[in-house]
Amino acid sequence: MRRIPLFFIAFVILLLSACKTPDPIASTGPASPVPQATKVATIEPLPLALPFIKPIPKHIKIGLALGGGAARGFAHVGVIKALESQGIEVEVVAGTSAGSLVGALYAAGNDGYALQKIALNMDESTISDWIVPLFAKSTGVLKGEGLQNFVNKEVHQVPIEKLKKTFGAVATDLNTGQAILFRRGNTGAAVRASSAVPGVFQPVKVGDHLYVDGGLVAPVPVAFARGMGADFVIAVNISAQPGTEASASSLNVLMQTFSIMGQTINQHELKGADIVIRPELDGMKGSDFAGRNMAIMAGERAAMLAMPEIKRKIKELQDKSVAGQ
Numbered sequence: 001m002r003r004i005p006l007f008f009i010a011f012v013i014l015l016l017s018a019c020k021t022p023d024p025i026a027s028t029g030p031a032s033p034v035p036q037a038t039k040v041a042t043i044e045p046l047p048l049a050l051p052f053i054k055p056i057p058k059h060i061k062i063g064l065a066l067g068g069g070a071a072r073g074f075a076h077v078g079v080i081k082a083l084e085s086q087g088i089e090v091e092v093v094a095g096t097s098a099g100s101l102v103g104a105l106y107a108a109g110n111d112g113y114a115l116q117k118i119a120l121n122m123d124e125s126t127i128s129d130w131i132v133p134l135f136a137k138s139t140g141v142l143k144g145e146g147l148q149n150f151v152n153k154e155v156h157q158v159p160i161e162k163l164k165k166t167f168g169a170v171a172t173d174l175n176t177g178q179a180i181l182f183r184r185g186n187t188g189a190a191v192r193a194s195s196a197v198p199g200v201f202q203p204v205k206v207g208d209h210l211y212v213d214g215g216l217v218a219p220v221p222v223a224f225a226r227g228m229g230a231d232f233v234i235a236v237n238i239s240a241q242p243g244t245e246a247s248a249s250s251l252n253v254l255m256q257t258f259s260i261m262g263q264t265i266n267q268h269e270l271k272g273a274d275i276v277i278r279p280e281l282d283g284m285k286g287s288d289f290a291g292r293n294m295a296i297m298a299g300e301r302a303a304m305l306a307m308p309e310i311k312r313k314i315k316e317l318q319d320k321s322v323a324g325q
Helices: 006-018 070-085 098-107 112-121 145-154 187-194 222-227 250-272 289-323
Strands: 062-066 092-096 166-173 179-182 204-206 209-213 232-236 275-277
Touching (some): 070 289, 098 112, 098 145, 098 187, 112 289, 145 187, 179 187, 187 204, 187 209, 222 232, 222 250, 232 250, 232 289
Parallel strands (some): 062 092, 062 232, 232 275
Antiparallel strands (some): 166 179
């Protein structure tokens, strides 16, 4: 029998060893997320540790829903001051009645301190354009032109759609009873319509329609703020609880009526807010313009008390948006 040369045996062993499957390479770096596309089979070698790329957080658009309440509306100024002091930037503002007044001035570019200055220097007589004679046939004792002119002066005649923040004023269509959101046109006229308390201000005619106070249908316009693009809505409820406005004053009787009517609406509407701020305004009547400074401080205090929850919920929403990317 012929002997197989040793060099031939060595050659076969070398070929068999070349066909052996190589061992996997162990990763030496920290665990890193692998993009989905790289999880499929590929002939290209993967790096030992892919660099972690932090997702860009989705921008959270914060909205304010400012409710009505006549002179109690000065509390909105304090809320805005508190939010700004904590670096919370509001981009969307929806306002009803007194909330539309503060909201329009805020959307025009006035910060909290500028709003406070306007509020404290505001002369009530400038918006009290009484109808003469008072006993003349009329649907209100105030025209509302003074309020309209005041607002337009403070916003430098800028129309709603050109304000620095997204803004909408809620009014009620007197013919249909529907809530109407003014998003374009004369800012002062929109605030006037939103604030036209029946029996106090004359209804405001825009086109073929008459409009009155938005508090009849949306005392705190949470849904409108959401509809205008807000991801996170902070509602400010300044409406008086039934019983705190009762007195012989005609205005206080009207405000008490609004409070009673708005209770059911508010219970439903406020459920849609992420945060509800309720300034402690017990004892302050809707006609108490002399108490404006106390109202501002009450708004600021209430917002600061709610600040931990506001920040926590905003962070939760940001984290959720990042996780969903």
